[in-house]
Structures are given as structure tokens and as C-alpha cells.
Amino acid sequence: MSEKNYEFVVKRKDDNGKESYSSYEVPKDKISTVLEGLIYIKENFDQTLSFRYSCRMEICGSCGMEVNGKPRTACSTIVSQLGTDRVKVDPMKHYEVIKDLVVDMDPFFTKYSEGLPYIIREGEEDYSSEIPQTPEQFKEYEQYSMCIKCGLCMAACPIVGSDEDYMGPAPLAAVLRYNKDNRDQGSKYRLEIVDGDEGTSRCHFVGECTEVCPKGVDPSFAIQRLRMQGVRYELGKFFRRRK
Amino acid sequence: MQIIKEDVLILGGGMAGLRAAVAAAEYNKNISVGLVSKLYPLRSHSVSAEGGTSAVLSPKDNFDLHSYDTIKGSDYLADQDAVEKFVRLVPEQIYTTDHWGCPWSRNPDGTISQRDFGGLSYPRATFAADKTGFHVMQTLFSRALKYDNIHIYNEYFATSLIVENNSFNAITTINLKNSEYTVFQGKSLIFAAGGAGRLYQFSTYAHSVSGDGDAIAYRAGLPLKDLEFIQFHPTGLVPSGILITEAARSEGGYLLNNEGKRFMEKYAATKLEKAPRDIVSRAIMWEIEAGRGVKGKYGDTVYVNLDLRHMADILEEKLPMITDIAKRFNGIDPAEELIPVRPATHYTMGGIHVNNDTETPVQGIYGAGENVCISIHGANRLGSNSTNECLAFGNLAGVKAAEYAMSHSMPSLNNDKAKAEETRLWDDLMKRDGGENVAKIREDLRISMDANVGVFRTEDGINNGIRNIKALQERFKKITIGDKSKVFNLELEWALEVGFMLDLAEVIAKGAVLRKESRGGHYRKDYPERDDANFLKHTMATYSTEGPKFTYIPVTITKWKPAPRVY
Numbered sequence: 001m002s003e004k005n006y007e008f009v010v011k012r013k014d015d016n017g018k019e020s021y022s023s024y025e026v027p028k029d030k031i032s033t034v035l036e037g038l039i040y041i042k043e044n045f046d047q048t049l050s051f052r053y054s055c056r057m058e059i060c061g062s063c064g065m066e067v068n069g070k071p072r073t074a075c076s077t078i079v080s081q082l083g084t085d086r087v088k089v090d091p092m093k094h095y096e097v098i099k100d101l102v103v104d105m106d107p108f109f110t111k112y113s114e115g116l117p118y119i120i121r122e123g124e125e126d127y128s129s130e131i132p133q134t135p136e137q138f139k140e141y142e143q144y145s146m147c148i149k150c151g152l153c154m155a156a157c158p159i160v161g162s163d164e165d166y167m168g169p170a171p172l173a174a175v176l177r178y179n180k181d182n183r184d185q186g187s188k189y190r191l192e193i194v195d196g197d198e199g200t201s202r203c204h205f206v207g208e209c210t211e212v213c214p215k216g217v218d219p220s221f222a223i224q225r226l227r228m229q230g231v232r233y234e235l236g237k238f239f240r241r242r243k
Numbered sequence: 244m245q246i247i248k249e250d251v252l253i254l255g256g257g258m259a260g261l262r263a264a265v266a267a268a269e270y271n272k273n274i275s276v277g278l279v280s281k282l283y284p285l286r287s288h289s290v291s292a293e294g295g296t297s298a299v300l301s302p303k304d305n306f307d308l309h310s311y312d313t314i315k316g317s318d319y320l321a322d323q324d325a326v327e328k329f330v331r332l333v334p335e336q337i338y339t340t341d342h343w344g345c346p347w348s349r350n351p352d353g354t355i356s357q358r359d360f361g362g363l364s365y366p367r368a369t370f371a372a373d374k375t376g377f378h379v380m381q382t383l384f385s386r387a388l389k390y391d392n393i394h395i396y397n398e399y400f401a402t403s404l405i406v407e408n409n410s411f412n413a414i415t416t417i418n419l420k421n422s423e424y425t426v427f428q429g430k431s432l433i434f435a436a437g438g439a440g441r442l443y444q445f446s447t448y449a450h451s452v453s454g455d456g457d458a459i460a461y462r463a464g465l466p467l468k469d470l471e472f473i474q475f476h477p478t479g480l481v482p483s484g485i486l487i488t489e490a491a492r493s494e495g496g497y498l499l500n501n502e503g504k505r506f507m508e509k510y511a512a513t514k515l516e517k518a519p520r521d522i523v524s525r526a527i528m529w530e531i532e533a534g535r536g537v538k539g540k541y542g543d544t545v546y547v548n549l550d551l552r553h554m555a556d557i558l559e560e561k562l563p564m565i566t567d568i569a570k571r572f573n574g575i576d577p578a579e580e581l582i583p584v585r586p587a588t589h590y591t592m593g594g595i596h597v598n599n600d601t602e603t604p605v606q607g608i609y610g611a612g613e614n615v616c617i618s619i620h621g622a623n624r625l626g627s628n629s630t631n632e633c634l635a636f637g638n639l640a641g642v643k644a645a646e647y648a649m650s651h652s653m654p655s656l657n658n659d660k661a662k663a664e665e666t667r668l669w670d671d672l673m674k675r676d677g678g679e680n681v682a683k684i685r686e687d688l689r690i691s692m693d694a695n696v697g698v699f700r701t702e703d704g705i706n707n708g709i710r711n712i713k714a715l716q717e718r719f720k721k722i723t724i725g726d727k728s729k730v731f732n733l734e735l736e737w738a739l740e741v742g743f744m745l746d747l748a749e750v751i752a753k754g755a756v757l758r759k760e761s762r763g764g765h766y767r768k769d770y771p772e773r774d775d776a777n778f779l780k781h782t783m784a785t786y787s788t789e790g791p792k793f794t795y796i797p798v799t800i801t802k803w804k805p806a807p808r809v810y
């Protein structure tokens with residue numbers, strides 16, 4: 001390989017399910033990110049390569065994949081910062097591969113919606129003014145609202161890998177995001193769901209999810225906080241029943 | 244052929260499409276709403292919007308001021324009755340999305356806070372840090388999850404629209420997962436498929452914004468309005484095109500040429516760097532043309548520098564996202580180094596012609612967002628005036644389409660047309676074998692559009708652009724789609740997009756050559772003045788096999804007589 005090129009080694013899967021790796025030499029001066037590398041390959045060398053992308057600015061969550069063994073968003077992974085000229089690209093783990101680097105995201109979004117990730121309020125709404133929320137109240141959930149649904153945390157989580165029913169980091173962090181929003185009145189419904197077998201109790205707090213998250217969401221800590229909320233909620237229920 | 248039926252169909256899952264879906268679903272819980280999108284909704288371009296969304300919320304502000312700013316910004320090409328309606332619809336949308344969880348940035352007392360933005364006479368940009376679009380999108384998506392009657396069809400790529408007796412009939416799609424040809428039948432349809440900015444090479448847009456919605460409507464006979472008006476944002480980050488928000492200049496950033504000198508004084512004596520986008524974009528291009536552009540480590544690209552060094556102490560607090568972007572994507576620390584920027588396509592003012600009620604000329608077809616032209620943006624959109632449009636008119640389109648669906652029955656499918664499209668896809672497009680590469684055609688188109696129908700336009704240049712488009716259309720007939728896969732065939736998707744782009748490029752270029760004046764985003768070096776006597780009118784382009792046919796319709800003026808646009 002010439003010093004002027006990067007070597008991209010890309011995992012492939014065709015219509016018949018046959019898996020392989022393809023190698024391409026990509027000129028260093030033509031690309032900066034892993035995503036640009038993949039687009040360059042498709043435009044110049046190999047029309048059959050498939051992958052997902054859209055914003056190219058790490059905000060739409062399309063381009064999750066594994067780069068040199070680590071789950072990353074391809075559009076914000078700068079190749080020259082990888083410390084090697086060899087770029088090995090695989091689809092995210094723990095997802096079914098549709099083709100090449102494209103994985104089935106439907107199960108992720110299904111799990112995501114299980115935790116009722118939306119504001120729940122009782123009674124009629126009056127939309128003629130805002131519901132007050134101080135900057136401090138916003139800080140309570142700010143971090144968890146930054147999730148771009150790239151699904152990398154699911155690829156990093158060993159529990160997701162071994163137990164396909166486990167809700168997983170991003171869906172649980174979303175539950176905390178809504179529970180911590182002072183405009184919301186739906187915690188009790190969500191805690192009933194996440195306190196179940198497939199919720200917070202499954203997490204071993206290994207922290208891999210937090211490490212790979214490009215947006216600093218810290219799902220691991222979110223799950224800890226959520227578990228504490230759950231304990232308080234169950235205790236409250238218990239005492240209410242005794243009264 | 245797979246057939247799916249929904250009462251209301253929505254093409255596009257960006258801000259306009261999601262808002263419309265929720266509105267239709269809430270209008271009546273018995274209506275089924277099908278949202279068809281080539282991307283998972285949260286992957287839509289709308290998540291990239293940064294700066295803010297204008298709304299009259301303060302008693303010190305008023306609707307006339309917001310209208311005036313919008314109309315002046317539009318270089319008087321906006322329809323003033325539409326603008327007056329628009330500004331009144333927006334505030335409720337801000338509060339509604341607040342109740343649904345949008346983290347609008349706040350004042351210490353918990354009320355919604357607002358800030359300044361280019362071209363506003365009152366600081367009415369409502370924002371969610373510098374991630375306005377992102378947060379609004381998460382909010383709308385979350386709200387959509389609440390409704391069982393919203394069915395989201397992720398990664399279905401629309402290829403054509405079927406119209407029958409001037410009424411909506413169906414849209415045809417490819418399910419990207421398995422290449423299954425899928426026809427969606429509905430009583431009504433809302434176009435919300437976004438803009439067309441990726442017809443150009445250097446662009447702030449997400450890659451997915453290829454004008455599909457405009458082209459699909461156009462091919463089915465719907466008129467496109469004012470498509471020659473493309474907005475160029477002055478500060479696209481070189482080389483990626485990622486947006487460096489206008490806030491960088493409104494907070495006090497300087498633009499410097501290759502002599503290290505500020506140059507805006509020559510072009511906008513009072514507002515300097517804070518002048519509107521089209522004016523600053525042209526100023527940068529004049530400097531570059533005069534040989535005062537910078538050429539550095541980004542190959543042949545010539546650019547100017549954005550200097551934020553004197554603002555080092557406020558970068559983290561006021562401009563966190565762009566500070567992060569410059570560091571991350573360019574390895575540049577704006578506190579110490581200059582940021583390379585140049586004008587990039589940023590907004591498509593034109594689109595499918597709709598009236599103030601979001602109706603197209605075809606019964607049962609509505610539209611909202613960047614896909615359509617009402618027109619509230621005229622020749623130049625003001626920053627912070629698009630996301631609010633998506634909310635206000637997305638909502639209205641949702642209600643209108645739902646009303647229509649309630650009072651109409653499901654039309655029977657025009658099978659011949661549906662079959663013909665299936666044949667076009669699999670027996671024509673997929674089987675072409677002339678060896679032309681789709682990506683290469685796309686690149687050549689984009690380079691030509693940048694050069695010939697870009698910030699500066701001349702008769703010769705545009706005609707050159709038109710010749711190129713014609714040649715590229717011929718080459719497109721000889722493409723070979725190298726990927727024959729039936730599973731997530733990205734090459735096929737690119738081919739369909741490039742086909743759409745070539746049609747639209749022709750409409751843009753031919754509209755531009757006919758408009759012998761300069762107005763807003765459309766600048767003719769050979770006709771540098773605005774010409775109200777001859778061109779205070781909307782361009783309407785209608786499809787024919789020989790190319791677009793052009794007619795014109797008048798602009799609605801209510802209170803604000805056209806005046807020179809000076810900043």
C-alpha cells in the first residue's frame with residue numbers, strides 16, 4: 001500500500017447472506033472522515049457498497065458502524081486520528097445485518113418506544129403559553145435529551161448482546177429524560193415498565209455504552225438514576241398499600 | 244406489487260411531515276395516517292437546523308414587524324397576505340411544542356427566551372441552544388409515537404405520483420429493505436419532502452436533500468414556483484460545507500480576505516458582517532473574484548476566513564456547537580485560529596406551488612415545508628423563518644388533508660399508471676447499460692450548477708449551464724446501475740435522485756435565464772438591479788416532454804409597497 005493511501009477493509013454481506021471483506025485504497029488527500037472514505041469508494045471503485053448516511057455532522061444518527069473494532073458514527077470519525085492507515089469497517093454488533101454496513105434499526109426503535117418516551121400530561125391542554133421551566137430544571141434532563149438514536153450504545157452493551165429482550169441503554173436513558181422533565185406527569189407509567197424484568201435490573205453498570213456515546217448522554221449513569229427512581233417508586237407504592 | 248392504503252398520506256418525515264402527521268392524527272383518531280419517508284424520520288435534514296425559529300411572543304414585538312422583516316428580506320417577492328397569515332400561526336406552535344417537551348431555551352424565570360438573528364428588527368428567534376431543529380424534531384417524533392393511528396413507513400423511497408382527473412390517486416415507492424415495489428393509496432397526500440440544495444456541490448445540507456418531492460410533483464403536472472431562487476449561506480465550513488451559524492457573525496465575528504483585511508464595509512456600509520445572507524455571500528464572491536480569496540491547505544478551493552479570535556471568551560458559552568465542529572472536523576481552535584468559509588447552498592425558496600391554505604392545484608394534494616412555495620420567503624428567506632414555517636403550515640396541511648379525507652372516499656387505483664412506473668424502474672432504469680456512472684453525472688452536474696447558476700449568474704453562464712444539463716440528461720439515459728442487489732440498493736437510490744436532480748436543474752437554470760433582474764438570492768451580473776416593472780411576479784414552471792413551460796403570476800401586496808432593500 002502506498003503511503004498516500006488509506007486501506008479501507010469493509011465487511012460485506014450480499015443478497016444471499018454471503019459475508020466477506022473488500023479492501024480499497026483511498027487517497028489520503030481526498031477524504032477526511034470514514035464516511036467520506038465510504039462515499040469515495042462507492043463513487044469511484046465499487047457501486048455495490050451500501051451504507052447509511054445523511055447529515056454528515058453527527059446529528060442525525062444514520063451512520064453508526066464499527067471502526068477498527070469500536071462503535072462510532074462514521075461521519076465524525078476522522079481517519080487521520082485513528083492512529084493507523086488501516087481502517088476496518090464492520091456493521092454494528094447486536095443488530096441484524098441487512099446488507100454490508102446497513103443494519104436493521106426497527107428493533108431499536110421498537111424498544112425505544114416501549115418506555116413511553118414522550119410527555120404525558122393529565123387533563124386538557126391550554127396552548128396559549130409555555131409551561132414554566134427554569135434553566136436549572138432543564139439541566140435535570142439536558143444531557144439525556146441529546147441522544148441522536150444512533151444505536152451505538154446498544155452495539156457496545158454486553159447485556160444487549162446476550163439478552164435480546166433487554167431494553168438497552170438509549171431507550172432507558174430516554175425514560176429518564178422524560179421522567180426528569182418538570183412538564184411531564186407520566187413517571188409512574190414509565191417506572192412500571194422499566195422496573196420489569198427487561199428494564200433497569202438487567203444492567204450490570206459496565207459503562208461501555210457511556211464510553212461509546214458520541215453525544216455524552218451517559219446512559220449508564222441514567223440507568224442508575226432510573227433504578228433509584230424505581231426503588232423510591234416501589235417503596236411509595238408499598239407504603240400506600242399498607243395505609 | 245404491494246399495495247398499502249391509508250386515509251392521509253404524508254411524503255416526508257422531516258419537521259413539516261411530522262408536524263402534519265400529528266395534526267392529522269389528532270384531528271380525528273379514526274383517520275389513519277401513513278408517513279412515508281426514505282429516511283427514518285429522525286435522520287431527516289431538519290435535525291441540522293441550528294440557530295432558531297422566529298415567533299412574536301413578546302408584547303414589545305408585533306405581527307406587523309415580523310411580517311415586514313420577512314417581506315423586506317424576501318426582496319418584496321413574498322405574498323404579503325401569506326406572510327401575515329404565517330406570522331399569526333407561529334406563536335401557538337411554539338407553545339404547543341413546549342407542552343410536548345421541546346426544551347426551548349429559557350429565561351431565569353422559566354419563560355421562553357429569544358435572541359437576535361440576521362435581518363430581524365426585534366430579537367424574536369426562539370431557540371433550543373444551537374440545536375433548534377434537533378430538539379423540535381425529537382419533540383415531534385415523540386409526539387407521533389403517542390398515536391396509534393400514525394403509521395410510519397421507514398425507508399420507502401417515493402418514485403412517482405399518480406394523479407387522476409386532477410385528483411390525488413397514489414404514490415409509488417420502493418421499499419429499500421427488499422426492493423419491493425409498493426404503491427400507497429390514500430384519500431389525500433401532503434408533500435413534505437424537503438428542499439433541493441444538493442443539486443450543488445458546496446452545500447450546508449444533509450446529503451439526502453435532493454429535491455425528490457419537487458421533481459415527483461413536477462413530473463405529475465404540478466407547477467413549481469420560483470425555483471430559480473436558491474439561498475447561499477455565506478459561511479459554509481471548507482471543505483465539508485457544514486454550517487457555521489449566522490450567530491458567529493451576529494455575535495461579532497469578522498470576515499477577512501487574503502490580506503487579512505475586513506471587507507464588508509465596501510458592500511454593506513452599516514450592517515457590515517451582520518448584513519443578510521445574500522449580500523454577504525456576494526461580498527465574499529466579489530473578493531474571491533478580485534483575487535483576494537485565500538488558498539491554503541484545502542486543495543484548489545478558494546475561500547475567506549472567519550475570525551472569532553477576539554471573541555475567545557464567549558465561544559464556549561455562545562457558540563459551543565461551531566467551536567466543537569471547527570475543532571472536530573478541521574482540527575481548528577477558533578479561539579486561536581481562523582476558520583475557512585465560503586458561500587454554500589442553504590435553502591430552496593421555490594417549490595411546489597401551494598396557496599395560503601397549503602393546497603396545490605390538484606384536489607386532495609397539499610404541501611408544507613421546504614418542499615413547497617406559498618410564498619412567504621420570496622426571493623430570499625430570512626434566517627429563523629423556515630422551521631416555524633414547517634410547524635405552522637405543517638400543522639395546517641395536516642388539518643386540511645384530514646378534513647379532505649373525512650369527506651372523500653378512497654379513489655380506485657389507476658393500475659395502468661402504477662404498472663407503467665414499475666416497468667420504468669425495473670425494465671428501463673435497472674436494465675440500462677451504457678456504462679455511464681451515476682455518481683460521476685451527479686458530480687458534473689453539481690460542479691456546473693456551482694459555476695453557472697450559483698451566487699453570480701450571467702446569460703452566458705446560465706446558457707452554458709443549460710447545455711451541460713442537456714448533455715448530462717443524455718448521459719443519464721446511458722447509465723449502468725452497477726449494483727443489481729434487491730436489498731438496500733443505494734446505487735439505485737442515487738440513480739433515482741440524480742434523475743430528479745437533472746429535471747430540477749433545468750427548471751432552475753431556465754427560470755434564472757428568463758429572470759433578467761437581480762432580486763434576493765438570484766443575482767444577475769448582467770442585470771444587477773431589481774426590476775419591479777417587469778419582474779415583480781412569480782415564475783411558474785410546468786412539465787412538458789420538451790422541457791419546462793414558463794408562465795408568471797402576480798405577487799400579492801397588502802401594506803408594504805416595494806422599496807429598495809438597503810442594510
Ligand SMILES: Cc1cc2nc3c(=O)[nH]c(=O)nc-3n(C[C@H](O)[C@H](O)[C@H](O)COP(=O)(O)OP(=O)(O)OC[C@H]3O[C@@H](n4cnc5c(N)ncnc54)[C@H](O)[C@@H]3O)c2cc1C
Nearest residue numbers: 255256257258259281289294295401436437612613629630
Ligand atoms: C445547516 C442548516 C441549518 C438551518 N438552520 C435553520 C434555523 O436555524 N432556523 C430555521 O428556521 N431554518 C433553518 N434551516 C432550514 C430548515 O432546517 C429546513 O428548511 C427545514 O428543516 C426543512 O424541513 P422539511 O420538513 O421541509 O424537510 P426535511 O427535513 O428535509 O425532510 C424531508 C423529508 O422528506 C423525505 N423524503 C425526501 N425525498 C423522499 C423520497 N423520494 N421518498 C420518500 N421520502 C422522501 C426525507 O426522508 C425527509 O424525511 C437550516 C438549514 C440548514 C441546511
Ligand code: SF4
Nearest residue numbers: 147148150151153213
Ligand atoms: S445514548 Fe448515545 S450512543 Fe446511545 S443512541 Fe443515544 S446518542 Fe447514540
Ligand code: FES
Nearest residue numbers: 054056061063075
Ligand atoms: S451522517 Fe448523520 S450522524 Fe453521521
